[in-house]
Amino acid sequence: MKKLLLTCAFIVGVSLALLNFQGLAVKGEFDSIIINFRQDISQTELEYNLSAIASQLKQVPILNSIFSEEERIYIVEGDKKTIKKIRKSPFKSDIEYVEPNYIYHSLEVPNDPAYSQQWNLRSINIEQAWEDSKGEGVTIAVIDTGVSKVPDLENTEFVEGYNFVDNTINADDDIGHGTHVAGTIAQSTNNNYGVAGIAYKAKIMPLKVLGEHGGSIADIAEAIKFAADKGADVINMSLGGGGDSQLMQSAIKYAHDKGVVIVAAAGNENRNSAVFPARYPQVISVAAIDSAGLKAPYSNFGAGVDISAPGGSETGKILQETINPENKQPEFIGYQGTSMAAPHVAGVAALVKATGMENPDEVREVLIQSARRVEKDPLNHYGAGQLDATQAVRMALKGKITPKDFLRWLKENGYLNPVFWINGGTITLLPKLAMVLGSYLLAWFLRNYVVFNLSLSAGLVTGSSGLFFLQGLYLFDLPQWPFRLMGSSVPELGNVVMGTPSLNPLFASVLIPFILVVLFLQHPQLKWGAIGCSLGVASCLGITAFLNPFVWGLGYGLMSQIFLLINALMCVGLAYLASKSASFN
Template sequence: MRRSEKWAIAFGVLAIVTMLVIGPNHHNNTYTTTENNYNQKNSQVEATAKDHLMAEDLAKTTSLFLSALSEQLDKWSEHYSNGDLSDDFSEEIREHPYISGMALLTSDQQLEQTIGTLESFKESQFSHTQNGIRYSEPYNRDGKSYLIMGKEMENNEIIIGEVDLSFIEAYLSETAAIADSSGTFFVSGSDPNVQFKTTAELPDGAKTETVPGLDWNIYVQSKAEERDQITYKNQAVAKLAPQANSTTWAKQNHYRIVSENNPYIVVEKDNTGTDHLLEELRRNEDVLFAEPNYAFANQVQTIESKVEPNDEFFKPYQWNLEQIQIEEGWNLANGQDTVIAIIDSGVDPNHIDLQEKLTEGYNAVDDNDDFTDQNGHGTHVAGIAAAVTNNIEGIAGVSWQSKIMPVKALNENGEGSSYSVARGIYWAVDHGADVINMSLGDYNHSDLLYDAITYAHEQGVILVSASGNDNTEQAMYPAAYPEVITVAAVDENKNRAFFSNYGDHIDVSAPGEHIPSTYTDNQYVVLSGTSMASPHVAGLAALLKSTNPELTNDAIGDIILGTADQLGDGDYNAYYGYGEINVRNSLQQIID
């Protein structure tokens, strides 16, 4: 089945879908669905599986968080020769705000060259050692949790760093908790169901995930997800006829304009619910169509040599890039002169692995240029697609040289509307995006959104979207639209991620479990979800576009699907589409 044929099938699927990020609970946003007969037993089973996946992500994120300091301690110990490291310590604290203090611990237990808040420490406080790095148990000071890490040198002095664990505390979901190696919980979410003092208090059958090297146990217990239709209450989106003046029209009909992006307008009316408002609008001769303002949520789940970047987390953590044959592909393309628009919760403009890649951006929620990410999801997605690569820091992005266009269509809770997403698409197209990634979705078809998708496709933009994380055959929007490359998620073993949506609308697959990437406040975290799979494909599309700018969006889609590694039964199946993307094969087809 070729892509054009499959799109025709996908276009006929008018099912109801939603997405969420599989990660900390502050990313698991409201669903949008009209299917109310959701099986509660299945919901609880899926919730348990997602809790386990969430705990794994949290454990990997904690390990990632601490590994940066581990490598730094190794570096300082190699270069130290009884000299003064205080300037180096000061620089380290400036660059990494989660490092609150550094010092030398002498053989007679004295702290020297102390920088920051570190006040006192004895060697006896180290509780265990992993890969040459020594760790203390977490401790509390002034209501905050800290940890001491140390690296012993040949002269028996120890370089130590005090790590502020506030980031881990903030990153934890409301329904997660961490216990130290003694079984004492030192971080707990706000939900009473995870308020424990020791692991002995855990309910029978409770499963925990261990943080590598620390013997910390992470426990997650979320509630079964409810799937209720979500729209913006008492609001509607209308498309006005060309002759209508929106201000005059609204005044005559007693509507209040919430937002406007000609010819689309979001309106509300006092004492008028959404249903009555829609009936009224659809009778109005100046209205071409009217629909609810649907709520959207983000989606956290032949070459002879390899190009291996020097990014800190590339080799130990980014299994996902090796799996899609990207090191061989980087010999052929780097994404130069292409722009990937990330329509999401925004992007952290100050992240060291992103800031030099950012173009002008847009806030489609508030209609201004402040695209700052207050959620983290958009920053994570952007890093996967095109983080700064080969800069020693952090991670490698799929497309080295592509620019990132940050378009904020979701708020700090990872929630937005069909109107804000459509508005973001129009803006991205009109400002030069070559590829648009949409790791978000809703289970309702929207004429407004489809108009924007059609406009982008007609302008030659490559559209990529996550399939959704509800393990359902129902099709999500914009993923279900025929103009969009729809991406499912696979794990390290090339098996379908258990949460990944499936069906005839799936085009292709990409890694989506335990994916490390950039995060707000200059951090790096591990998340799972089809949200993470989608930007792999967006990055590949940019690599292809940079290799041959004359390729159309449909041609690039055909190459991606036609060169994928077949998975499952047959050339095409509903779980993997045409298979997992293969960067090397895709680029090789153009070169040949």
């Protein structure tokens, strides 16, 4: 009898401790409450309840939208105190559930103040692509007029480049073209300054081959081989001209054979063929479109064009921070040209490379296959279509389930965040652990009669918590009910069956433990599972009585508390009698 009293004191003590526990995490912000009325109550009862709530809260509940009428989902302004008032009201039994109307925010939108002016990034569908790749670990060689580290490139990582014009290691930009191109590719992003870049976690390798009057094929070819030898993954060449060159072709083949993706501008003469080096088969040739998604007036088209990307026009230019060629000072300037279109493709190629795709031909194929098709394009203004960053990254990731991908999925869904498990996720960890711990302590109180073994442990876990962590898992398109079933304790099984937050009194009682004890008391192993289940149910009911006393038919509050505590005590008594009897077998 003394042990039974100690057991009761333990259940009440743990329950009160959890009742006063304030949590370790903020669950979310909200300023309104969702009230979901049961669909089986009459319209008259519903109107009476709405009137009663309006009188109690001094505000009229409103339908969330015209689509909420059938589901009977209403909204009222309020906080946690409002929720408690509603749950304790006389009409609480007519309500399916009451919960905070949490406020969510859009994902992966940079905080760069001028990002809203970058129509070009949104037109390539970049924001969803960022959820999977930001270009980590990829190096992009910008073969251009050099790159200067303007303020909005301060957080962008650079690797050593070279100045082939002056034969020095200082590859700063004195014209502004190369810095603008590098900004489109990897402008520092989420730094509360300026604008954003596509693969903003990639590294830039500045290679200066152009001066005020252009640059030679010899310098460009050397820069291509330099980039390939120094570990570049992607090369961008926003440059071009007429004339085939064996030296250039040899350098491009060399880089391609070393796994480098090579991107070049198609040219700005509005001519029916791309310029060199974009014309070479190993190079991805990029034509330009304007802010309306149409061919830019200046862009080359036809032979040699592989894909199109935003290059801008007078109706909307490409904005990045670069060097003003007049005073050599940093400035946000809008440019237009296929020179601006090519780095969009180079940046997305870096996003694709960062997923683990190595072969440059496979990267090219992903970019081509994922592009948005333009149905009527007889003159090949757009190549395979218009660049789509999200579809490219998704296609690159399709079918890849690696440990890295799985960890990334866990992280993005919150499962690697301790805050999620402690108090902020789908499952509340602390009460569940307390239920398991409580069931083991109850078994310890009966240690003179209980035989600790695997069967007993399985019963304790099944009765108290189930494999509760499975309830928060959402695996692709698999149905969720098996996870909810395995993740439920015995008292919660009715919730899975009925799809309601209130406990079913048949499951949340001594009934199932009693049936199990009767069935298995004479079995040498299963009897301990039945006894463990009885103790586990006792722990679960005792703690739930103080944390969330909500039993179907009894409402939320005192009546449910009394029901749960009485059944918890009966489960302890049943386990005591059964274990005492079983110990003699």
